[in-house]
Amino acid sequence: MDRSGEFQKWKAQSLSKADLSRKGSVDEDVVELVRLLNGREQFFTTSSCSGRILLLDGGLNGCEIQKQNCSWLLVTHRICAKDDVLSALKKARGDAVLKFEPFVLHVQCRQLQDAQILAVRSTHGLEVPLSNKGRLMVTEEYIEFLLKIANQKMEENKKRIDRFYSCLQLALERQETSGLRPETNKMTHPVYTHRRKRKTEKMHGQCNSPEKQKDLESEEDNAEISLSFFPENY
Amino acid sequence: MDRSGEFQKWKAQSLSKADLSRKGSVDEDVVELVRLLNGREQFFTTSSCSGRILLLDGGLNGCEIQKQNCSWLLVTHRICAKDDVLSALKKARGDAVLKFEPFVLHVQCRQLQDAQILAVRSTHGLEVPLSNKGRLMVTEEYIEFLLKIANQKMEENKKRIDRFYSCLQLALERQETSGLRPETNKMTHPVYTHRRKRKTEKMHGQCNSPEKQKDLESEEDNAEISLSFFPENY
Numbered sequence: 515m516d517r518s519g520e521f522q523k524w525k526a527q528s529l530s531k532a533d534l535s536r537k538g539s540v541d542e543d544v545v546e547l548v549r550l551l552n553g554r555e556q557f558f559t560t561s562s563c564s565g566r567i568l569l570l571d572g573g574l575n576g577c578e579i580q581k582q583n584c585s586w587l588l589v590t591h592r593i594c595a596k597d598d599v600l601s602a603l604k605k606a607r608g609d610a611v612l613k614f615e616p617f618v619l620h621v622q623c624r625q626l627q628d629a630q631i632l633a634v635r636s637t638h639g640l641e642v643p644l645s646n647k648g649r650l651m652v653t654e655e656y657i658e659f660l661l662k663i664a665n666q667k668m669e670e671n672k673k674r675i676d677r678f679y680s681c682l683q684l685a686l687e688r689q690e691t692s693g694l695r696p697e698t699n700k701m702t703h704p705v706y707t708h709r710r711k712r713k714t715e716k717m718h719g720q721c722n723s724p725e726k727q728k729d730l731e732s733e734e735d736n737a738e739i740s741l742s743f744f745p746e747n748y
Numbered sequence: 749m750d751r752s753g754e755f756q757k758w759k760a761q762s763l764s765k766a767d768l769s770r771k772g773s774v775d776e777d778v779v780e781l782v783r784l785l786n787g788r789e790q791f792f793t794t795s796s797c798s799g800r801i802l803l804l805d806g807g808l809n810g811c812e813i814q815k816q817n818c819s820w821l822l823v824t825h826r827i828c829a830k831d832d833v834l835s836a837l838k839k840a841r842g843d844a845v846l847k848f849e850p851f852v853l854h855v856q857c858r859q860l861q862d863a864q865i866l867a868v869r870s871t872h873g874l875e876v877p878l879s880n881k882g883r884l885m886v887t888e889e890y891i892e893f894l895l896k897i898a899n900q901k902m903e904e905n906k907k908r909i910d911r912f913y914s915c916l917q918l919a920l921e922r923q924e925t926s927g928l929r930p931e932t933n934k935m936t937h938p939v940y941t942h943r944r945k946r947k948t949e950k951m952h953g954q955c956n957s958p959e960k961q962k963d964l965e966s967e968e969d970n971a972e973i974s975l976s977f978f979p980e981n982y
Contacts, residue, residue, distance in 0.1 A: 642876045643897055651893050656885045663877055 525558040556624040565617045565671040567594045572609040614640035759792040790858040799905040801828045802847045848874035
């Protein structure tokens with residue numbers, strides 16, 4: 515079997531497996547994006563989250579050290595109401611932490627140049643300890659303030675998904691009309707670097723210029739991918 | 749010039765450039781690690797941070813949307829004292845946010861198989877809004893509680909750097925005694941995947957078994973690298 519055939523086989527196997535996430539299905543806000551990618555032979559997605567607000571109750575050492583002692587008090591992929599957080603907090607016995615986790619997408623790419631448009635990560639997050647051994651350490655007013663920020667991030671996150679979808683769609687169309695993987699010949703530097711930091715204004719613009727259209731990653735603000743390559747063949 | 753020569757030239761150029769970070773030098777806790785990597789012909793580092801506690805004063809829309817309106821009230825790569833935070837907070841005019849950012853390292857690798865041991869990212873962070881338009885939204889007791897957590901994370905972070913250094917050193921030594929890049933022949937799956945989630949217990953163990961020794965990335969807890977490849981040559 516040739517390389518392309520192997521990739522297709524692996525893709526089919528992966529997509530036929532059961533969804534092992536807690537929810538068991540793709541989040542509504544990224545369904546179209548996941549479909550767009552899986553519809554192309556050069557890609558498939560292995561996991562995704564459209565972004566969420568989470569309330570975790572950690573062990574006395576926190577969630578990170580003792581993940582097994584960590585329970586989910588609340589999770590939503592939408593705007594979150596203060597009362598929901600307040601009532602969930604009543605169940606906290608350990609160190610409760612409120613998190614906002616932005617959109618994340620994991621994509622397998624057949625070739626290195628296909629990955630050029632698919633470095634997706636954004637880190638406009640929140641991670642806020644709220645209680646200590648079951649005792650709330652902040653006021654109700656602070657929780658209201660915090661949720662306002664979390665909900666703003668959720669809305670901004672949704673815009674980023676939509677922008678990423680539009681830009682990806684446009685890039686794939688251009689790629690197809692101009693022949694398969696035209697970017698291969700354009701690489702003038704021997705290095706393919708995934709880590710990029712960009713100016714904020716660029717990320718909030720439209721993806722209409724060729725340069726912007728190339729910079730498709732949803733790596734906003736301080737988001738980054740930290741691995742770089744010096745590929746053997748390019 | 750052959751591929752290896754091109755990489756060496758690019759490495760020399762990159763390492764001879766001025767350090768453009770605010771501090772202008774490599775953080776003390778990662779100096780040895782950076783030296784270890786740059787001493788090998790197949791790697792060089794492009795940026796690093798040993799981990800830090802930051803207090804930022806954002807614009808009314810927060811730091812993320814309007815990075816240009818963001819000022820640093822405090823930054824330390826060490827344990828942080830409550831009084832330092834309290835006095836820095838007095839200068840806040842916008843929305844102050846306390847962050848803990850863990851160790852991060854960006855490494856350029858000559859070949860794909862060299863990157864197998866160099867996916868470094870950990871996300872045991874904190875991002876806590878503290879004030880709103882200059883008004884403190886939490887108590888002094890909460891700040892004390894928060895700093896205890898931040899300082900614990902800083903200490904854990906230091907341990908992770910040390911562990912990563914030891915494991916990297918061991919892996920490089922084994923690689924050298926068993927000939928150049930022995931991993932190449934061991935790759936049985938046609939895909940090189942950078943994204944990995946591991947059980948916490950594994951990360952807190954010693955890197956003495958061959959399997960653990962292979963899993964060198966400092967991607968702890970929920971840390972991940974989200975990009976995968978189907979390399980053309982492997």
